[in-house]
Amino acid sequence: MEKRIILRGVLVGALAGLLAFVFARIFAEPQIQAAIDYESGRDQAQAALDKAAGLPAGDEGPEIFSRAIQANVGIGVGMVLFGVAMGALFAVAYAVCLGRVGNLRPRTLSMLVAGGGFLGIYLVPFIKYPANPPSIGHQETIAPRGALYVLMMVCSVAFLIGAVVLGKRLAKRFGNWNATLLATLAFVVVIGVAMALLPSLGELAANVRDYGPQATETPLPLKNPAGQIVYPGFPADVLWDFRFYSIAAQAILWATLGLVFAPLAERLLAPKPAQQLAM
Amino acid sequence: MSTIPATTAVATPVVLPLPKAMLWLGGTVLFALALYYFIGIDQGATSVFGDNMYIHEFVHDARHFLGFPCH
Numbered sequence: 001m002e003k004r005i006i007l008r009g010v011l012v013g014a015l016a017g018l019l020a021f022v023f024a025r026i027f028a029e030p031q032i033q034a035a036i037d038y039e040s041g042r043d044q045a046q047a048a049l050d051k052a053a054g055l056p057a058g059d060e061g062p063e064i065f066s067r068a069i070q071a072n073v074g075i076g077v078g079m080v081l082f083g084v085a086m087g088a089l090f091a092v093a094y095a096v097c098l099g100r101v102g103n104l105r106p107r108t109l110s111m112l113v114a115g116g117g118f119l120g121i122y123l124v125p126f127i128k129y130p131a132n133p134p135s136i137g138h139q140e141t142i143a144p145r146g147a148l149y150v151l152m153m154v155c156s157v158a159f160l161i162g163a164v165v166l167g168k169r170l171a172k173r174f175g176n177w178n179a180t181l182l183a184t185l186a187f188v189v190v191i192g193v194a195m196a197l198l199p200s201l202g203e204l205a206a207n208v209r210d211y212g213p214q215a216t217e218t219p220l221p222l223k224n225p226a227g228q229i230v231y232p233g234f235p236a237d238v239l240w241d242f243r244f245y246s247i248a249a250q251a252i253l254w255a256t257l258g259l260v261f262a263p264l265a266e267r268l269l270a271p272k273p274a275q276q277l278a279m
Numbered sequence: 280m281s282t283i284p285a286t287t288a289v290a291t292p293v294v295l296p297l298p299k300a301m302l303w304l305g306g307t308v309l310f311a312l313a314l315y316y317f318i319g320i321d322q323g324a325t326s327v328f329g330d331n332m333y334i335h336e337f338v339h340d341a342r343h344f345l346g347f348p349c350h
């Protein structure tokens with residue numbers, strides 16, 4: 001049985017990733033290109049300032065893949081494989097939850113597990129460390145940023161699992177409704193404390209040293225030595241659109257997982273006499 | 280259309296005996312985490328296949344869009 005559940009999860013995950021990719025290709029790529037254009041314009045302005053100050057020109061890294069490959073093939077492969085990974089995790093979580101989280105119909109459980117994945121793996125970490133387009137993010141801080149993001153994700157998933165276990169325990173004493181509210185409240189409090197304790201990206205030591213006290217790594221206006229702005233800060237509308245589409249793409253991915261897996265699970269788990277014998 | 284209750288009257292019967300299913304479930308989790316790592320993190324914060332940037336550059340846009348930290 002577990003093999004059949006996993007196979008379905010992986011296949012539905014690939015489909016979910018494919019749909020999210022189509023969305024990304026249409027909506028995200030223009031924003032990504034706008035961000036890259038901003039970055040190259042800023043690099044030119046910075047180079048002009050450096051030249052005027054008599055500093056050596058920094059060289060750009062070699063281009064391994066063209067923008068056309070990255071924007072059409074790379075993002076597609078990345079998102080489909082991400083869908084496969086999430087489908088696999090979804091299937092494992094589904095298999096573990098089956099029969100252990102109350103009398104839920106197979107398809108209801110499918111939607112709940114997908115919702116949990118969306119929240120735990122993506123949306124809750126996003127609240128603290130939101131998705132950023134190219135040109136936001138300093139090269140020097142990639143190690144702590146990567147570690148903080150993974151830590152945030154692990155906390156979020158662990159606390160979510162903890163909240164489900166807690167809710168199950170409380171249900172006997174307080175009933176389903178109140179137990180769900182209490183477990184949700186516990187999750188919000190604990191994850192809120194974790195978010196308050198973890199540093200904002202602007203507070204990382206390397207950033208404070210180079211840019212002073214800032215909340216994030218979003219590029220500020222570039223100024224010349226006289227203090228005049230020679231290049232604007234990162235465009236707010238591009239940042240909003242990119243982040244909004246990022247959430248939308250993940251919502252599409254997890255909704256597809258839940259919705260397409262639901263009828264498959266219903267059929268797989270239907271108590272048919274013949275199948276019961278086979279199990 | 281008749282409304283179908285979200286819950287069933289009897290407990291959902293299928294409970295996978297975890298020790299028996301452990302091999303497949305554990306293997307699947309490892310496979311998924313490896314994929315997650317290579318799409319989102321490798322050749323950024325840490326690197327498995329040396330110092331080149333092939334994986335990072337290839338899935339670059341997906342990495343940004345899926346919410347992972349990048350450049």
Ligand SMILES: [Zn+2]
Pocket residue numbers: 134135339343349350
């Ligand atoms: Zn990048």
